[in-house]
Amino acid sequence: MNTIHFVGYSAVHPSDFHYETTTSPGQYTLLLVSTPVQFLLEGQWQEYPAGTAILYAPGYPISYRACREIYQNDWIRFSTDDPLVTQFPLMGTPFPVSDTEYCHLLLKLLTWETSLASADSDLSVSNLLQVLFLRLRQDTARQEATSHSSQLFRLRKKIYNSPQHPWSISAMAQELHLSSGYLQILYRKMFGVSCMDDVIASRIRKAREQLAYTEKPVSEIADACGYHNIEHFCRQFRQQTGTTPSAFRRNLPDAVQSGLAPLSETAKKETSPDISSETVSYSKYTDPAPFISLSHYNIAGSDIPSDALDSNGNILPPNIPES
Numbered sequence: 001m002n003t004i005h006f007v008g009y010s011a012v013h014p015s016d017f018h019y020e021t022t023t024s025p026g027q028y029t030l031l032l033v034s035t036p037v038q039f040l041l042e043g044q045w046q047e048y049p050a051g052t053a054i055l056y057a058p059g060y061p062i063s064y065r066a067c068r069e070i071y072q073n074d075w076i077r078f079s080t081d082d083p084l085v086t087q088f089p090l091m092g093t094p095f096p097v098s099d100t101e102y103c104h105l106l107l108k109l110l111t112w113e114t115s116l117a118s119a120d121s122d123l124s125v126s127n128l129l130q131v132l133f134l135r136l137r138q139d140t141a142r143q144e145a146t147s148h149s150s151q152l153f154r155l156r157k158k159i160y161n162s163p164q165h166p167w168s169i170s171a172m173a174q175e176l177h178l179s180s181g182y183l184q185i186l187y188r189k190m191f192g193v194s195c196m197d198d199v200i201a202s203r204i205r206k207a208r209e210q211l212a213y214t215e216k217p218v219s220e221i222a223d224a225c226g227y228h229n230i231e232h233f234c235r236q237f238r239q240q241t242g243t244t245p246s247a248f249r250r251n252l253p254d255a256v257q258s259g260l261a262p263l264s265e266t267a268k269k270e271t272s273p274d275i276s277s278e279t280v281s282y283s284k285y286t287d288p289a290p291f292i293s294l295s296h297y298n299i300a301g302s303d304i305p306s307d308a309l310d311s312n313g314n315i316l317p318p319n320i321p322e323s
Contacts, residue, residue, distance in 0.1 A: 002080045002126050004114045009074040009107045010034070018065040026079050029056040031064070032103055034072040039064045039094055051100045051150055053136060057091045074107040082126075084133040089140045098139050098149040098190070106132045151176050152190050156198065163202035164226040169195055203227070204240040211249045218245045 005027060020040075023029050032053045038045045039054065040063035047067055056062050065071075080086070097103055106128055113124045155172060158165075172195055173183040187195045203225040210221040219230050222245075227233035237245050 004078045006077040007111050013071045015066050015069050017071045020063040022061050023056050026058050029077045032074040036067050038067045048094045051097050052094045053097045054094045060092050095140050099153040160202045163206050167199045
């Protein structure tokens with residue numbers, strides 16, 4: 001069961017902000033900071049950068065304060081019996097969040113769902129919390145997380161949002177102000193695949209969608225996916241999917257039913273994110289989650305966006321073809 005007690009996002013406080021309390025029995029508190037912050041840990045104040053998260057267990061002392069002109073964070077206080085939270089790898093220990101914008105949007109959605117309190121809100125809240133903590137668990141397992149993690153995630157979003165772009169190692173490295181060699185090392189450590197292999201995977205992904213949902217000729221699809229040589233496109237398509245573009249289209253009924261046809265085993269290993277083998281059971285949530293606002297927090301940005309894609313390359317939801 002999940003119960004949201006307090007939730008909000010983009011709370012802004014002045015430079016003298018200092019918050020100290022102890023979490024209530026049975027309640028967890030999650031903070032995601034958007035500015036540098038100081039946490040009191042083992043009796044000492046320690047500074048952490050923007051993009052840091054911390055999960056406090058029930059009954060755990062909380063103490064943090066601003067260390068710049070302003071302090072800003074998203075937060076949620078909740079009760080749960082979900083193993084994704086109760087068995088979270090880090091409790092009371094700050095850790096870097098690689099995709100802060102993604103987690104920020106999830107906390108926005110949790111705020112809206114909790115405040116709306118519709119008939120389906122409890123299920124929506126449960127699903128959103130699970131998505132949030134699945135992502136955060138991945139971050140706690142990333143031993144290679146660096147100060148460039150957020151930049152790398154933004155770059156990967158851009159690649160998958162615009163696979164037809166003439167991507168190159170040198171251009172990507174220049175965008176992140178890194179050397180080409182260092183970018184390739186960081187990218188593979190972060191995603192388990194090289195930069196250019198990821199570009200190929202994004203282009204083939206788009207090609208599969210175009211073959212399935214449009215009647216464009218193969219040559220036009222190849223060009224739309226960033227290939228100016230159809231033979232090169234067909235060769236990479238076969239390497240990634242195990243079939244040719246034309247054969248893929250001929251077998252569309254089976255391909256669509258099976259999710260646009262699976263990638264080859266090699267491609268799966270190169271492009272699929274790591275998923276923990278740990279089995280987690282999920283509870284069915286039936287109790288509605290009450291919404292209570294906190295006077296010392298400011299909930300900002302209550303306008304719901306018209307789409308989920310911004311200029312930084314956040315990926316749109318998949319288009320559903322007309323029947």
